[in-house]
Amino acid sequence: MAGVNKEKRPEGRTKQFKKVNDNKNKVVVDENSAIIKIFRGFQGELDAKHDKHERLVKISRDVTIDSKRTIFLLHRHRDGSDREGNDEILNDAKDKIKEIQNIRFLAMAEELEGEDPYQFMRAISPGMQEYIEAISFYYYLKHGQLISLNEIQKDLVFSKTGEDEQNKILTLNVPPIEYLLGLADLTGELMRLTINSVGAGNLETPYKICEFLQIVYDAFNSYGNTLKDLNRKMGTLRQSLRKVENACYTLHVRGSEIPKHMFADVFMTSGDDKYAEDVE
Amino acid sequence: MDVSDTLTATFTELQGYLQAEQQLREDIRFAVRDIEQTTREIQKVLQAIHQPQGLTKIALVCENSRKLFKDVQDQIKILSDKIPANQYYKYHDHWKFAIQRLAFLAALVIFLETEQLIDRQTAADIIGVKVSKEDGFHVDLDDYLMGLLQLASELSRLAVNAVIAGDYARPLQISSFLGELESGFRLLNLKNDALRKRFDALKYDVKKVEEVVYDLSIRGLKPSTET
Structure with missing residues (x-):
């Protein structure tokens, strides 16, 4: 401790005084205090x-x-x-x-x-x-x-x-809260999975995930404002859900029109922006 | 469909948990409100020391505030009974400001009575909490230190008011006390957190008192025992 050595300075001032004056420049530590x-x-x-x-x-x-x-x-x-x-x-x-x-x-x-x-x-x-x-x-x-x-x-x-x-x-x-917050993040991954599986020509997964996400979304909504952190993630969850719903909609309406190898392109474009923001 | 059934069941269970927690937080808020009320009363009692005649009534003021601290102890008991084991820090935000203030007021009482710095055990005893977290509802070290920093501000004010009341010895006593307190805080490696920010304000309190001491000494008002 640097201060201890300084303690032994020749000036014999009283303890109280030293404190008052020295504080501005250096710390003198009086170990007896x-x-x-x-x-x-x-x-x-x-x-x-x-x-x-x-x-x-x-x-x-x-x-x-x-x-x-x-x-x-x-x-x-x-x-x-x-x-x-x-x-x-x-x-x-x-x-x-x-x-x-x-x-x-x-x-x-x-x-x-x-x-x-x-x-x-x-x-x-x-x-x-x-x-x-x-x-x-x-x-x-x-x-x-x-x-x-x-x-x-x-x-x-x-x-x-x-x-x-x-x-x-x-x-x-x-803690259950962390579990919930982790699940909120999961929904983003499921959204990506949806897009990927369409790309791979799998036309069932999107509907399954869509239903899954809807339940999660409903549940989180019903928790209301009890969780501050969750509220922040709700926006992203909502976006993911919309994307999956839109994908399902497109599949449903235009599914027979788009050649299978084109699916990936059609859906990837809608998923790109989300992908970027989620990576970091 | 069984997937959605299990999902719904999971979320219902979690909702029950969240509601229970919400209720507990509500209860805690009520209990803390009572504590804060008493805290304000103690503060009001202690404000008397700043008045012209206040410094002559220190013993009485301290006695009165100690009586009120008895109420605080009961209220802390009510609060601490609500907190499940090992969850102190989960709800810490609810009461940390109250505890900081109580630590400050307890420190002020001790300073007025003995001119000493309150140690953590004494502070805990007066407030009605434990010192270490192993023993249950305790005073967090940061909160106790926050209380000491609030004490510094209050004492720098007292130094001014003591002069007004004609007590020229007290500023010197306060000055040396704050100097030591500052050296003490300098021993700590503070992180860049709330405590650190509050500590940064300490130098202004010290400076204020030093100015008072300076004013007294150049006018020859300093009690002669010192020189």
Whole structure:
């Protein structure tokens, strides 16, 4: 501590006086002062908290990156068609998701052990939402259904062997709010899936997704203003839904007129702008 | 169709959850409103120190505000009973300003009584909360520090009013206290957050008091014990 040395200056002024005059130029730390003693304690506590926060932000960012990659991978999947490689893509995605769980989220759960999970929510929430988006997208492609919160939660319970050889259970809590916000992002992916599957000549998926999105949209609407973050995402959700509905409409009305290989062009154009904004 | 059925069921369940949370937030708001009301009363009592005769009645003022702090403790109990375990920070935004203010008022009482900085344990005891989060409803370190920064502003005002009331010793005492407090805060590595912004205002409070001390000393009004 630089201030400690300065303490031993020759001038023998009284303690009180020194404080008043020195503050403007340099910090002279009087280690005997009761106030300084109190603050020394806070120093470590505050640093520890900030460091933990930073570490969590980092993990969360890694989760986001990995999840985004998984989503890109999944978009190579062509739903409903017997295209070769579909199973492989799903398996790859599953491996990636497992990796996120076992490396990233385990680290996160270890950081959060014994903490109030909500204290660091702001740090981990972006990654968690992206992950929920990825895993629910995977689940939808695999099972054609919405993944439940319970299922997501199940994957984030880790058992760890502690120093005392005892198995400890670490749970990374997924708040329902994060689940909902992740699902709101999922709808954007489903919109893209719709356009892609039309391009691949699959004419059933759009109707399925359309119905799916309508239910999600209705549900989110009924939650009303209870969720601030959700309100922001509602606009995007609405747009996605409109695009899918329009795609279904076009299919329905003009489906027999457009040659199959042209579908992709017809719908891609309507999806482009959304694509750009969603990538970042 | 079974897909849409499960979907609807999922969302109904979530809605129940959201409604319950909404209700709890409503309850919390009510409880916090009561606390804020008492807080204002304490503040009103303590404002007396700025009046011309105020500094002669410090003991009485402190006693009266301590009585009101008893009410706060009960109200905090009501609030803390509502918060599920490990969810303090989920709802923290609802009461953090109230707690900051209470920490400030408690610190002011302690300063007036003892001329010392309130430590976190004492602050927690007066407000009726715990110190560490492991023990339950506690005072967040940031909130406590915010309270101390508010104390600095209040004391810089008191320094001015003390002079008006003819008490020339108190500004010196306040000046040395704020100087130490500032050194204390300089030990902390603050992030670029609300606390940091509030800390940046501390220097103006310190400056104000220094000006008062300067005015007193060039006019020879400073109590002679110091020189």
